[in-house]
Amino acid sequence: MNHQWRGAESDADAEFVRSLARKYGLPVTVEARKVAGNEDAARSAAGVVRIHRIPNVALAHTGRRSSGDSAVALAARGGYDRSIGMSPEKRIGSLRILRPLFNVRRSEVIEYLKSGN
Numbered sequence: 001m002n003h004q005w006r007g008a009e010s011d012a013d014a015e016f017v018r019s020l021a022r023k024y025g026l027p028v029t030v031e032a033r034k035v036a037g038n039e040d041a042a043r044s045a046a047g048v049v050r051i052h053r054i055p056n057v058a059l060a061h062t063g064r065r066s067s068g069d070s071a072v073a074l075a076a077r078g079g080y081d082r083s084i085g086m087s088p089e090k091r092i093g094s095l096r097i098l099r100p101l102f103n104v105r106r107s108e109v110i111e112y113l114k115s116g117n
Contacts, residue, residue, distance in 0.1 A: 001045045002032040029054060049095065058098045062106040 002014040014030045021028035029052050033044040049057060088102040101109065 001041070001048060002030060003041045003044070004032055004034045055094060056096045056098065058100065060101060061099060062101045062104050062109055 002010050004010050006013075011032070014032060018028060018030055020026075029048065031048050035041045035044050045057075048054070088099050090097045
């Protein structure tokens, strides 16, 4: 989900995700929706999950954020739920949510990207 918070930079990230998925032959759904904040972002992401019947969601969140699980709650239950805990992998109903960067700090990602690896 491209929330369009960073303008052209967000659009470039979305295109990178599409290109990477094509390169590896992976199915991908990337949508752009302008949203005001985390709750709106969660609602829009949940709508995409429901409409496209997406079985797996990979989130690029680093550290310990909660908006991704909120989106899952919306998709699975139809309501915003702040009580859902965070984990690297979780299943809610038939939806599988993956957070591969769960134990990585944002600063570590930036450092790695700057190193050119």
